[in-house]
Amino acid sequence: MGEEISDKTIDNIFDRYINTSGLIFENREVLRHTYVPERLPHREKQYESLAAILAPTLVGESPSNVFEYGQTGTGKTAVTKAVLNILKNKCQEVNSNLKTCYLNCQIVDTTYRVFANLNESIGLQIPVTGLPTEVVYSRFVEALDALNCIFIVVLDEIDMLLRKSWDALYNLTRINSDLSKSKLSIIGITNNVKFKESLDPRVRSSLGEEEIVFSPYLAPQLKDILEDRCDIGFKPEVVDPSAIHIAAAFAAQEHGDARRALDLIRVAGEVAERNGITIVTDEQVRQARQIIERNTVAEVITTLPIQTKVVLTSIFEQISNHKSHNTTTGELYELYSDISKELMIDQLTQRRISDLINELEMLGIINCRVVSKGRYGRTKEISLSVPLREIKEVLSNDYRISEIIDRKRK
DNA sequence: AATCCACTGGAAAATACGGGCC
DNA sequence: GGCCCGTATTTTCCAGTGGATT
Structure with a gap:
């Protein structure tokens, strides 16, 4: 190097x-899943349904809100984008004023950011933070109404939005009553079948006017x-x-x-x-x-924040030095404390580490199981779900951590 | 059957930070 | 510069618990 x-x-x-x-x-781009082909085999039914639902746009009426279910990789996003593209073109032909906005709620996951992004999509810049959410909302309403158009919002991974802020959804479903000249419709996309049940009844009825199901291929x-x-x-x-x-x-x-x-x-x-x-x-x-x-x-692993990396390192050390193939929260925390002191980084509380462990599990790097050891308490048994060698290899790329691993070897 | 360990995991509060507004 | 309004991360506090041991 x-x-x-x-x-x-x-x-x-x-x-x-x-x-x-x-x-x-x-053409390599065609082979990426982000590419939107014109024709989607075996999704003709969904394609037609969505087109039928959105068709009123062409005569200047707002379409019903739509809800799309289906596992990842079943073509929800691709079908939606494809149909919207065609619709936009057609609208231009017949002089119908249509605006669309696509939001991935995994990234845009707070009320503030949803409306900030919506503002951006109609050309209004909003600071990343600083304004009251209400102001962001009302600015959007005002600007949208002035456009005198039909606005279709696509909320991809809509269930992620609900987790942090259901009022974004609530506001969106009611926004039409604050608009006089423009109309807004929502297309919600999710892979969570149970999502709809967890919705507030008022939002549910409004959002679920139409439903399209995407079955796995x-x-x-x-x-x-x-x-x-x-x-x-x-x-x-x-x-x-x-x-x-x-x-x-x-x-x-x-x-x-x-x-x-x-x-x-x-x-x-x-x-x-x-x-x-x-x-x-x-x-x-x-x-x-x-x-x-x-x-x-x-x-x-490489994109993990340093604290989480240290937690993973602790698990790694614990397992590779000990003969057992798993460890527990308490043991892990002790080792973590040592290592964090050595690296001179903040020492987090056990509560926090518990969360970091859960994050690692969600990422599929480790396996966790809550077990009760009777008199000796209740804890989480943690084991790696990726080969030791692979973990070591990747962790060693971080210079701070490679020192720890190397030193322990000697 | 009662006990009690070593945690879990929810809730709230604290802290840090970024940025508009006056 | 001080205040307000956000987000993000972490700490503090604590009620709850599965099941081996007593």
């Missing part, structure tokens, strides 16, 4: 990829999707049918997740590219699966 590389070398370094890459991908359907995309995404004859077959099968196991299927085939293509092969078969897909798995773990 830190060595000087001449421009010459850098020039050459990509050459071999230019040679092969041209032979594999036609079956293996043959995934195959169709992949074939479609591979046709445009790859050069002809590059993808062997066996690759598509197995990618579809893998993804079908994961609740019919088309996103996963696409990732698999794209990464398989990259594997072939790197190996200088010009054909993608089931072998590359198998490798791709491992790569994806490892990458997500590594990615998750």
Whole structure:
């Protein structure tokens, strides 16, 4: 690291990829799940329903609110975006004034930010923080009304919004009574089937005027999707049918997740590219699966905040030094305290560590189980769900932590 | 059956921070 | 500069608990 590389070398370094890459991908973007294709195989029904529901927009009437259910990778977002795109074009043709805004509530997850983003979508800048939420709301209402249009908000992962602030939803469903010239409709998207039951009854009836269900794709359907995309995404004859077959099968196991299927085939293509092969078969897909798995773990761990990393390090040390394959909150906290002192970082309370442990579990890096040891109390048994070696490898990339790990070895 | 450990996990309060407004 | 209004993170407090041991 830190060595000087001449421009010459850098020039050459990509050459071999230019040679092969041209032979594999036609258009890599098509193979990403963020790409919105014009045609979505096996989603014709949902496509039609959504179009029918939104059609009133064309004559200047506000459509009903819509609710979309379905697991990840079942095409909810893609169908919605595709339909909205077409609708926008059509609206222009017939001079109907339509504005849309897409929000992912996993990121935009507070009332304030929802309205700040909505403001932004109609060209009003709002500071990240500083204003009373009410002001942000009323500014939006005012600005929207002045536009004299139909406004469709897409709330993706809408259940995340509810967790922190249900009043954002409540306000949105009632906003039409504050508008005189414009109208607002909501498209809510979620993969949580129980979500609707947890809603406030008033919001529920308003939001659930129309419902569209997205069922998981079956293996043959995934195959169709992949074939479609591979046709445009790859050069002809590059993808062997066996690759598509197995990618579809893998993804079908994961609740019919088309996103996963696409990732698999794209990464398989990259594997072939790197190996200088010009054909993608089931072998590359198998490798791709491992790569994806490892990458997500590594990615998750490296982007962890330092405190959480230290907690993970403590678990790692606890398990690799001790012969047992699990540890408990109390033991872990003692070791954590030592390490945090040594690294001169804030020492958090056990309560907080308990939360961090839960976060790690949610990320799938560790397994937790609340067990009662009778007289000796009740605690959480913690074990790793990723191979020790992989954890060590990734943790060592953090210089602060690698010192700890190395020292313990001596 | 009663006890009691070593926590869990909810709730609220404290703290830090960023930024508008006057 | 002081105040207000937000978000985010952490601490403080504490009621609750599964089940081996007494």
